[in-house]
Amino acid sequence: MSSGPAGHVARSTVRPRGETGGRSPVRTFLRTADGVTIDAVYDPGATADDAAASPGSGPAFVIAHGFTGDADRPHVRRIAAAFARHGAVVTFSFRGHGASGGRSTVGDREVLDLAAAVAWARGLGHTRVVTVGFSMGGSVVLRHAALYGTGAGREHAARTDAVVSVSAPARWYYRGTAPMRRLHWLVTRPAGRLVGRYGFRTRIHPRQWAPVPLSPVEAARRIAPAPLLVVHGDRDGYFPVDHPRMLAEAAGDHGELWLEAGMGHAEHATGDELLGRIARWAAVRGG
Template sequence: MSDALDFPITRSRRYWLTTADGVGIDSQLLTGPVPRTTAVVLANGFTGTYRSPHTRALAEAMLQVGDVMTFDFRGHHGSGGRSTVGNAEIHDLEAVMVRLRELGYTSVATVGFSMGAAVVVRHAAVYGGVAAAVAVSGPSRWYYRGTRRMRLLHLGVERGLGRFFLRSFRKVRVIDREWETRPAEPREVAGKISPAPLLVVHGDADPYFPVSHALDVHGAAEEPKDLWIIPGMGHAERAVTPELSLRLREWLREHLPEEQAEEN
């Protein structure tokens, strides 16, 4: 994706954030050479981290749209707490949004992948305040076990041995109990995102969630909304090609307010 980087990073700064329920979140803000009021937040999938080369490449591609905030969800890598696999994580995303507002950003888009896509949809519906939302490779409903990959993932988070593997080898700490209250599913709340625009992106070769998940979320959403089904695309950050990253960037540029020149 090196050819996507035509807006160079001039500064990288880490922030330690605290969520409304008291969890510490490790985040990093990448900025360009001039002050801006627009930002893009990237929300990784389960076991992902802002330190991965895939997320870094996506962040570099999005820098032409605005400054980019990346972070680790609770229970992931440098952040505190334990992962709830998409439930309480909306508070993590809101902590990022609060910090960006404090820093002076007035237009913020959220872009999520897999678990992060479900979080982006729910956050935009529950908290609001986003200028645009993008959900890539996301589920439409909870407890889906219709593919082999998802059956293995459930074994990983529901059994002690699986959680030990995740903690030891993927630096992910997962809760050892079921959700006390089931949160609303992405397909149940997508209609509340409007008037902010929503883009749903899904690959027709996704080994985790079939295309029907994207159709359900998009179908439940109100206008303005877009749906991209990408031929041959797999799952989440790793499946995003340089061409798709540039297409995502252009969609964000079309749907976010233009930067206002500062008065001298």
Template sequence: MRLRTADSIVLSADYYAGVSGGPSYLLGHGFTGSSRTPNVVRIAERLRELGGSVLVLNFRGHGASQGMSTIGVDEVADVEAGVGWLRAERPDVPVVTVGFSMGASIMIRYAGLGANPEAVVAVSGPGRWYERGTDPMRRLHFGVETRLGRLVLHRAFRTRVGGGWDVLPASPVELAASISAPLLVVHGDADPYFGVEHARMLAAAAARSELWIEPGLGHAENAMTDQLLERIHGWVRRTVGTSATMNP
């Protein structure tokens, strides 16, 4: 599929049509991921099997999408394009945004900036910017902030990095308090990128949050199990159902 954002970036996306009446999921991958990453495909297929319809974005600068990655700043326009498509395609069911790592920060920023998904799920997301306390994040900063690192990201991961971290936008934890929708924060206590304090600060800031600290869970898409996906889908069904009143 192709979607066009408000700032005229053409995004590629994959759609998994589910059963009539099930929730609509908008999935956002982590940095250097894509809609065709095997674990992202597995997650989308499992959510469809559970009864959801799933639209998986390639964020700008990733996969076959146009543009340059801003590491979570301008990507809120990508989410807006995806949510708009789902609302037009399936106007009578809730839209739930689900993000992993960078995708989690984008989904939180999108909802916190005044958007209206029926629910938000943030998995392995950062609460604050510029985390350098772990080896994986120090390597990520080298990739994003140096010419050599950006060349490696482009050649090895098809990830094109533009601006984004040269400015300081409002962080996820700053915007979490403005989210009106229910927020589920999922984080592993074995996450090598972000410690559990990130998840705790996000959940503490949001008005309607639930926090799951998962023993032994690693990071983002690669750590997701079918059992955890089933629990997340169950939370969505309990929280928004299939006959929930849609946000205007």
């Protein structure tokens, strides 16, 4: 399952599912380049505090959740609320998750979902967009930036100005930890996919990748000139610390690594203080 040609920007069809006026959050369905409907939420956040502020006056954070998450999960809403103190926030459910259509390809075609969300943020008037991904979403933000262009690629409506990858793998097919061996069983076995559907509300595509998508570490090499922040916990049970070090090294001068003492994996392990630091980094580096 290939993610399609780089630069193929998704179109969106807006269908409100809640409050749409004033400064209230807006919920809609986006349509990806390959025709999948993606459930998405826009929160104007801190940019709406000043009545004179325009949407483009502050950054928009587009949050890419981890595998088995979705836009309505409490841990995703907590992440969104933390970033909303610093700017506008777009959250969405990857394909196969929550109310979105399709089936999960576990990081391959999900770049199209993220592209639709970024293009929506720019269509709402935001001139600075920062993508923030966790675990699977952390690998997706890396590949998205490599495929769709970054701060210098002004021809791409789905481009990003800065990238934050939290708890992401550096390479595919990693099975070196017990949690990753369980995840591979969930994805590759029919019984595992049934558990995914009914236990985790995640619909997983049965086909293997063909071709294998660009690896996260190779994507990190192609993100420049946009800045990349790699955040990882030294107690991450899924991916040991050689993964973030490989990503930061691949990014070269445009990469920065925060190895957080005592931190575990992804959204559940990312506290409000760390989220605030990430948002402040993005406000400076993503301008």
